[in-house]
Amino acid sequence: GQQVMQIPQYQHVQEGEDFTTYCNSSTTLSNIQWYKQRPGGHPVFLIQLVKSGEVKKQKRLTFQFGEAKKNSSLHITATQTTDVGTYFCAGRSGGSYIPTFGRGTSLIVHP
Amino acid sequence: NAGVTQTPKFRILKIGQSMTLQCTQDMNHNYMYWYRQDPGMGLKLIYYSVGAGITDKGEVPNGYNVSRSTTEDFPLRLELAAPSQTSVYFCASSSKPQGFTNEKLFFGSGTQLSVL
Numbered sequence: 001g002q003q004v005m006q007i008p009q010y011q012h013v014q015e016g017e018d019f020t021t022y023c024n025s026s027t028t029l030s031n032i033q034w035y036k037q038r039p040g041g042h043p044v045f046l047i048q049l050v051k052s053g054e055v056k057k058q059k060r061l062t063f064q065f066g067e068a069k070k071n072s073s074l075h076i077t078a079t080q081t082t083d084v085g086t087y088f089c090a091g092r093s094g095g096s097y098i099p100t101f102g103r104g105t106s107l108i109v110h111p
Numbered sequence: 112n113a114g115v116t117q118t119p120k121f122r123i124l125k126i127g128q129s130m131t132l133q134c135t136q137d138m139n140h141n142y143m144y145w146y147r148q149d150p151g152m153g154l155k156l157i158y159y160s161v162g163a164g165i166t167d168k169g170e171v172p173n174g175y176n177v178s179r180s181t182t183e184d185f186p187l188r189l190e191l192a193a194p195s196q197t198s199v200y201f202c203a204s205s206s207k208p209q210g211f212t213n214e215k216l217f218f219g220s221g222t223q224l225s226v227l
Contacts, residue, residue, distance in 0.1 A: 009151060031212055042201055043154070045215035088153065090216075097142075097161075097208040098169075099216075103153035 002027050004091045006102030014110050019076040021105035023089035030092045032065060032072045033099060038085045046074075046087075079109050112137050117202050117219035124192040124226045132187040132222050134202030142205045143185040144216065145169075145177065147198040154201065160185055161207075192226045199223050 003026045013019050023032065031050045035043040047056055049065035049072060056063045062075045072091075076083055086106045090099035115136045124130055136143065141162045146154040156169030160179040174196060176188040185204075189196060200222045206214035 006153075033213060033215065035216075042218040042221050043203075043216070044218070048212060048215065050212055092208070092213055097213065098144075098156065098159055099213055100156075101146075101154040103151065 002091070002093050002096070002100045004089060004100045004102040006089055006105055008105055009103065010106045010108065012108045012110065013079050015081060016078050019079050019083070019107055021074050021087050021089075021107075023072045023074075023091070023102050025070045025091050025093065027070070027093040029069050029072075030094075032089055032091045034063060034072075034074055035088045035090065036085050037088065037104070041085075043088060076107075079107070081109050081111055083107055084109050114138065115202055115204050115217050115219035117200075117222055119222060120220065121223045122225070124189075124224065126192060126194065126226060128192050129188070129190050130192065132189070132200055132202070132224075134185045134187065134219060135183050136185075136202075136204040136217070137183065138204060138206075138217065139182060140204035140217075141182070141207045142214075143179065144203045144205075145175070145185070145187045146201045146203065147171065148201060148221075149198050157187065157200075189224075194226050197224060197226045 034046040037043045054065040060077045086104040088104045089102045092099045118133045144159045145157040158177040160166045202219040203216040
């Protein structure tokens with residue numbers, strides 16, 4: 001079945017440093033979504049990418065979808081303590097409408 | 112709108128007991144999902160439903176059952192609880208996907224379940 005791999009599992013950064021998490025799929029994706037889960041909270045939708053090579057920005061967050069639509073990344077510039085949480089990607093491929101979640105990357109920001 | 116509401120928030124079960132996790136949404140969403148989240152393991156899909164009367168297994172359905180008699184409600188039943196079912200459970204809902212896009216998932220606040 002479809003697999004979505006996400007790395008790294010954990011990332012410690014000093015406040016102000018940049019952060020990137022990567023998502024890779026074994027199959028071509030129709031789209032990819034990104035979610036953020038704060039500690040003790042539930043996942044909250046951030047963004048969806050659909051087109052090959054697409055890049056979208058939300059303030060300090062930059063999302064990219066690979067040209068082959070098999071990988072994606074989330075980059076945070078100048079992290080803040082409010083960025084702490086786990087970031088998940090979720091991809092859909094083939095005839096299934098159900099997205100498959102990666103394991104998530106937990107971001108820890110040290111002040 | 113309340114969004115997706117899950118009850119209870121916390122529960123402790125003894126091995127072999129049964130319980131139902133309740134989930135209701137007021138957004139008239141067709142798609143509903145149950146996930147479990149174990150530390151460092153991400154979100155694993157247990158069951159999903161694409162509309163009232165239609166349910167299907169996800170990645171980890173064993174030990175669970177669901178029903179979808181209405182658009183709003185999607186309860187998850189645990190029969191004969193086992194320690195391996197200790198986890199955080201999330202219910203989610205979304206509108207029907209359109210073409211290559213998916214509608215975003217709205218998650219409930221979760222149920223923390225311990226089986227001892």
